[in-house]
Amino acid sequence: xxxxxxxxxxxxxxxxxxxxxxxxxxxxxxxxxxxxxxxxxxxxxxxxxxxxxxxxxxxxxxxxxxxxxxxxxxxxxxxxxxxxxxxxxxxxxxxxxxxxxxxxxxxxxx
Amino acid sequence: xxxxxxxxxxxxxxxxxxxxxxxxxxxxxxxxxxxxxxxxxxxxxxxxxxxxxxxxxxxxxxxxxxxxxxxxxxxxxxxxxxxxxxxxxxxxxxxxxxxxxxxxxxxxxxxxxxxxxxxxxxxxxxxxxxxxxxxxxxxxxxxxxxxxxxxxxxxxxxxxxxxxxxxxxxxxxxxxxxxxxxxxxxxxxxxxxxxxxxxxxxxxxxxxxxxxxxxxxxxxxxxxxxxxxxxxxxxxxxxxxxxxxxxxxxxxxx
Numbered sequence: 001x002x003x004x005x006x007x008x009x010x011x012x013x014x015x016x017x018x019x020x021x022x023x024x025x026x027x028x029x030x031x032x033x034x035x036x037x038x039x040x041x042x043x044x045x046x047x048x049x050x051x052x053x054x055x056x057x058x059x060x061x062x063x064x065x066x067x068x069x070x071x072x073x074x075x076x077x078x079x080x081x082x083x084x085x086x087x088x089x090x091x092x093x094x095x096x097x098x099x100x101x102x103x104x105x106x107x108x109x110x
Numbered sequence: 111x112x113x114x115x116x117x118x119x120x121x122x123x124x125x126x127x128x129x130x131x132x133x134x135x136x137x138x139x140x141x142x143x144x145x146x147x148x149x150x151x152x153x154x155x156x157x158x159x160x161x162x163x164x165x166x167x168x169x170x171x172x173x174x175x176x177x178x179x180x181x182x183x184x185x186x187x188x189x190x191x192x193x194x195x196x197x198x199x200x201x202x203x204x205x206x207x208x209x210x211x212x213x214x215x216x217x218x219x220x221x222x223x224x225x226x227x228x229x230x231x232x233x234x235x236x237x238x239x240x241x242x243x244x245x246x247x248x249x250x251x252x253x254x255x256x257x258x259x260x261x262x263x264x265x266x267x268x269x270x271x272x273x274x275x276x277x278x279x280x281x282x283x284x285x286x287x288x289x290x291x292x293x294x295x296x297x298x299x300x301x302x303x304x305x306x307x308x309x310x311x312x313x314x315x316x317x318x319x320x321x322x323x324x325x326x327x328x329x330x331x332x333x334x335x336x337x338x339x340x341x342x343x344x345x346x347x348x349x350x351x352x353x354x355x356x357x358x359x360x361x362x363x364x
Contacts, residue, residue, distance in 0.1 A: 002139045006147030007154045014158025021163045027173065029160050036153040043146070047134045048127030054142030061149045082173050106127025 027076060028069040031088055035068035036061060038092045041099040048106040068092070228270055231284040231349040235270035239312040239343045240319055243336045246305050253289040253296055256307065259322065259335075260287075266321030268313040270345040275303030282347040315339035 021029055039061040046052040068088050075084025137143075172180065227233035242259070244251055256273070260283055263271060271283040281287070281298045290297045295304065311318055322337050 001135055001137070002143040002147040003150045004135070006149075006151035010151030010154030010156075011158050013151070014155045014162070019159050021159060026163070029156060029163075033153065033157045033160055036149070036156070040150060040153060044131070047131050050127075050130050052134065054146050058142075058145055058149060076173075082175055103127070106131075 027081065027085070028072055031068045031072050031085055032065045034089055034092045035064040038095050038099070039064045041096050041103070045099045045102045045106075048103060227351075230351065231270065231282040232351045234344065234346045234348060235312050236342060236344045237269075237312045238315050238339075238341050239268075239270075239310070240315050240322070241338045241340060241343065242307075242309040242311065242322055243338075244305070244307040244309070245336070246307070249294070249305065251305075251307070253291040256296060256298075257289040259309070260289075262321045263309070263311050263313070263318055266313065266317045268311045268318060270312040272310050272345045272347040273298055273303060274308040274310070274347075276306050277302065277304040279303050280347040282345065282349045284349045286352075310343055310345055312343055312345055 039057065042060065043052060043057045046057070071088050072081060072085045075081040078084075224233065228235045242263075244256075244259075260271060260273075272280055273283060274280045275296070279301050281301050281303065283298070287299050295302050296307070297303070316339070319337050319339055322335060
């Protein structure tokens, strides 16, 4: 319940406040959002599997975001930022698909 | 909450996934849920901000290589457009100079037409000249004498001549003017002109004066005529322009 309310609050805050993304963060925010999405879907799956642990979720969420941003930062420094961010997106996308497939099995038994 | 001890579901719970989800959803909140909620709120906030930033500015999201690509595209387009501008400016200059040349030619032609119109007698003329008055009360002056004085005036450089009679008829003397006196009445170009004759002549006044006094050749005119020099005369009678019937401008093939 509280996490759902938190999601709504976050979206509302994003819509209400006219926040400009700082220039230094601009390459990393999309990747961070995708990484956090992956963590959230993993958390939902863990709830359904009955193995959810909020410490694990918090650590995986934060480390996902930080590692994704760091990989992109490293890629930018090495001159392969575009390719590395594509790679991160692909990997996270695959993980999201896997998690959603698990959730789907729980929901529809198929 | 027997199955939610320390924020952890019991893996061996017989319930299925959706029921566990529902159970978690309706569970009494604790500290761990609040932290999770905070993280998820951060996710929602970040996602919305990112979507809005993406809508507002595409370039700000672009990477260096993309920016370089965009910049080089723009540079190419810019140089193409600059070429086009240069071409169009050259065309404009050409057209302008063409228009100026044409205007100058037109102006020159108009000036020449005005000069020719004065010589042909189709336009009024003004300038210095003489007025020759031939009173001739004894009616000694005949058409040939008038023609003679006109010829003399032309030799002396008369540029515009008009002849006015006592009956207020005025004739501009042109290249094809003719002088007759069939019934003792002077007729110029078919217009009867009675005595006294007044010739208004535009030209060099002293030369015209001399031509009448000394080159007139006929005593009749010299006796009867009175010459006055004027600084500014107006010859306002005009001839109808006539289109040559046979002559055509010769081909200009020198």
